[in-house]
Amino acid sequence: MEGLLTFLGTGTSMGVPTLGCACAVCTSDDPHDRRLRPSILLRWHEDAETGGRERVVVIDTGPDFREQALRNRLTRMDAVFxxxxxxxxxxGLDDLRPLSFTAYREGGPIPLYATPETAAVLKRIYEYTLSPHATYPNRARVELVPMSQRTMVHGVEFIVVPVxxxxxxxxxxxxGRAAYLTDVSAIPESSFALLEGLDHLTISALRHKPxxxxxxxxxxxxxxxxxxARNTWLTHIAHELGHEETNRALPAGVKLAYDGLDLPVDLGPVSLGPATP
Ligand SMILES: [Zn+2]
Ligand SMILES: [Zn+2]
Structure with missing residues (x-):
């Protein structure tokens, strides 16, 4: 199954430009040097037998989610990881509200897949939305779902790769044949087996300084x-890295991702061999 991966944001936590900074990258005219907070969007069409409907999933909803959804004209959301x-x-979780009302009318809250650690923080910050006692009428219709190692969402499998x-x-x-690893400082040995046979690997690379x-x-x-991987894309990029200059120095097959970059991706079933769970 063919899908489309779109980089919604490729910047580090403060975004680029960084507030108050006058460095060459923060004042650059190159649109590739403007980076919203990190997130990706995946879209695909379900098979005709199951309705052929477009499905939309994002990984993370940072503080720029609303702007990212507007830029990409998102009108629905099927799941968030x-x-x-x-x-x-x-x-940006609260900005799921309008999209969640549509989802709710269609059949239920938007599932938010999260580990227990992530879910605990989300419950604390978004108590008015996620508490079973929440009564605020305009709260997002979303539901925390404990993340399994492999999760099927409307025909596409999402496999957790711990980093x-x-x-x-x-x-x-x-x-499928793509992976998204953000905020990485080390990759456990066992995770490499989950990353074989990739067309597109996205991995975070903050800057040159440790x-x-x-x-x-x-x-x-x-x-x-x-x-x-055939292609590697770097993301979660700080203002120390200018787009053009950094790309020129990267080896073949590796490039900086940028906001709005679209990649066609094969989202078909993944076979990881008998040795891996
Ligand atoms: Zn981050
Ligand atoms: Zn982080």
Whole structure:
């Protein structure tokens, strides 16, 4: 099954330009140097037998989610997957409200797939929405669903690929022949088996200077080489990295992603071999 992956945002937590900064990247005229907070959109059409309807899933709803949904003319949402509960990945949850009213009329709340750690933070911040006692009439019609290692959403399987983000284990995702790993500082050995045979790997690379919970460009390139995807896209990019200049220095097959980049992706079934769960 063919789908379309769209980068909704490719910036680091503060976004690029960064408020108050006058550096060359933050003041650049190149639209590729404007990066909203990190998130991706996946769209596909279900098979004709099951209705042929367009399905829409996002990974993370950061503080720029509303703007991202407007830019991409989103009119529906079938599911949200959360990588982890840092502000730059979750603070747009409330803007699911209008889309959730449509979903609710069609049959139910939007499922929000999250690990127990992520769900605990979401419940605390969005108590008025997620508490079983929530009564606010205009709350988002959403429902936390404990994330399984493999989740089927309208014919497409999402497989959790655990990665380390500083001290914290967070969720990366594989879907068909593509994978999205953001906020990575290390990849557990067992996760590499989940990343075989990729056409498109997206992996975060903050900047060149080391950071305790984010990979540098060099680290990301090392993993990219080992994983060996046909194409590797770097995301969660800080203002230290100018688009043109950085791309010129990257090896063949690796590029910086940018907001609005569309990639056709094969979302067909994944066989991971007998050795992996
Ligand atoms: Zn982040
Ligand atoms: Zn983070």
């Amino acid at each position: 959360y990588t982890h509960a840092h502000a730059d990945h979750i603070l 380390m983000h500083g001290e914290m284990e967070i969720a990366g995702f594989r879907f 950071h305790p919970s984010h990979a540098t460009v060099k680290q990301a390139l090392g993993w990219a080489q080992r994983i060996g």
